[in-house]
Amino acid sequence: MRTSEELLSNCGLRKTTFRKKLLKLFQDSETTLTVEDIKKKIGNNNDKVTIYRALSTFEKSGLIHQVPDKNKLSRYALCNSKCKPSNQAYQHAHFICDYCDNTFCIEELEFPKIKKIKGFEFKKLELIIQGSCPNC
Amino acid sequence: MRTSEELLSNCGLRKTTFRKKLLKLFQDSETTLTVEDIKKKIGNNNDKVTIYRALSTFEKSGLIHQVPDKNKLSRYALCNSKCKPSNQAYQHAHFICDYCDNTFCIEELEFPKIKKIKGFEFKKLELIIQGSCPNC
DNA sequence: CTAACTAACGCAACTGAGTTGCAAATATAA
DNA sequence: TTATATTTGCAACTCAGTTGCGTTAGTTAG
Numbered sequence: 001m002r003t004s005e006e007l008l009s010n011c012g013l014r015k016t017t018f019r020k021k022l023l024k025l026f027q028d029s030e031t032t033l034t035v036e037d038i039k040k041k042i043g044n045n046n047d048k049v050t051i052y053r054a055l056s057t058f059e060k061s062g063l064i065h066q067v068p069d070k071n072k073l074s075r076y077a078l079c080n081s082k083c084k085p086s087n088q089a090y091q092h093a094h095f096i097c098d099y100c101d102n103t104f105c106i107e108e109l110e111f112p113k114i115k116k117i118k119g120f121e122f123k124k125l126e127l128i129i130q131g132s133c134p135n136c
Numbered sequence: 137m138r139t140s141e142e143l144l145s146n147c148g149l150r151k152t153t154f155r156k157k158l159l160k161l162f163q164d165s166e167t168t169l170t171v172e173d174i175k176k177k178i179g180n181n182n183d184k185v186t187i188y189r190a191l192s193t194f195e196k197s198g199l200i201h202q203v204p205d206k207n208k209l210s211r212y213a214l215c216n217s218k219c220k221p222s223n224q225a226y227q228h229a230h231f232i233c234d235y236c237d238n239t240f241c242i243e244e245l246e247f248p249k250i251k252k253i254k255g256f257e258f259k260k261l262e263l264i265i266q267g268s269c270p271n272c
Numbered sequence: 273c274t275a276a277c278t279a280a281c282g283c284a285a286c287t288g289a290g291t292t293g294c295a296a297a298t299a300t301a302a
Numbered sequence: 303t304t305a306t307a308t309t310t311g312c313a314a315c316t317c318a319g320t321t322g323c324g325t326t327a328g329t330t331a332g
Contacts, residue, residue: 014299016309035289047311052290054309072208073289095256108253114263117244119270120231127250128262134255150328152280171318183282188319190280209318 011061018046022054023063032067032077032103067094068128070101077105090124099136147197154182158190159199168203168213168239203230204264206237213241226260235272 004023008015025041026033033041035051042051055076058064062079069075093106106129114125140159144151161177162169169177171187178187191212194200198215205211229242242265250261 014308016299018310048289049291049312050310057309068204095253098259104256106253109251112250114265115245117231117242120240120265121267122265123234123267124265126264126266128264129250129256129258129260130262131257131259150279152328154281184318185283185320186281193280 007063011063013057013061018050019054019057022051023058026064026076026078029078032075032105034069034073034075036073065092067092067103067105068096068126069103070096070098075103077103080107082107091126093127093129095129095131095133097133097136098130099132102133102135104133143199147199149193149197154186155190155194158187159194162200162212162214165214168211168241170205170209170211172209201228203228203239203241204232204262205239206232206234211239213239216243218243227262229263229265231265231267231269233269233272234266235268238269238271240269 002010004020004027005015007023008019013019021042022038025038029041035048035055038051039046039048052074055064055074059066059076064076065079067075067077091111093109093111095104095106096102097104106127109127111125111127114122116122138146140156140163141151143159144155149155157178158174161174165177171184171191174187175182175184188210191200191210195202195212200212201215203211203213227247229245229247231240231242232238233240242263245263247261247263250258252258
């Protein structure tokens with residue numbers, strides 16, 4: 001895996017102390033993260049505005065992507081090779097746990113073929129599964 | 137189709153002027169509705185608190201269900217026979233238009249079979265499709 | 273039909289996630 | 303090392319959704 005510094009360089013982003021710390025947090029994290037998660041893990045020294053702006057920058061650069069959240073909060077996960085637009089179809093599967101409210105990216109899932117419906121043009125598919133996760 | 141008054145009675149809900157109007161709005165509406173949509177269509181005479189509380193009551197009674205919204209707003213649609221929990225698997229498909237931000241319930245879609253993943257228990261499946269709708 | 277009771281409504285004030293503007297700090301390029 | 307551009311952090315704001323409470327209206331019993 002690339003270091004956080006390499007990733008930032010590749011995207012033409014400045015390697016600030018905060019960005020390196022934030023990106024590393026995503027790399028080290030097992031789960032997806034909300035802004036609240038980030039605040040807790042990174043310490044409350046950094047302003048929430050900085051967090052929001054860094055997340056937005058990372059998303060535009062394709063480093064992270066937004067995932068659904070049970071409580072409609074902003075929640076993000078690190079992108080992997082499958083996330084790239086070049087990988088033809090945007091197809092994601094996410095699992096939301098009813099008990100811990102966490103969202104998990106599901107990688108190991110062969111995505112179903114969906115029949116087209118006339119009038120609608122499909123550009124992105126997302127499967128959201130709800131239930132209980134291994135921890136709950 | 138049942139009248140709004142019948143539906144309210146069946147659910148043991150009081151038939152107030154506002155609730156009848158709101159439920160009828162859903163019945164007459166082609167699309168799913170946000171609180172903002174409701175305000176516009178029903179006239180601004182009613183307080184938003186009333187709208188939120190009625191929506192919450194309708195949802196608990198199984199008259200309407202929440203659907204995903206592009207901007208993370210509260211958005212609802214009338215339930216049909218397929219929404220009932222009795223109908224074994226909670227499987228919904230929704231289409232979000234990138235241009236008009238509207239959400240459509242997709243009925244005519246045979247839902248794919250999803251392989252289980254160990255550790256996770258699946259209780260509800262939702263397929264969210266994004267793209268452009270017939271109007272856009 | 274009326275009275276009594278209970279649930280729903282409407283107003284005001286609040287909450288909290290996310291945003292904007294701007295001055296100070298820091299990274300990068302010259 | 304200095305100049306320039308970007309990022310950070312603070313304060314103040316926005317806006318969807320919520321809470322408390324007194325008033326109004328629907329329902330039920332007499």
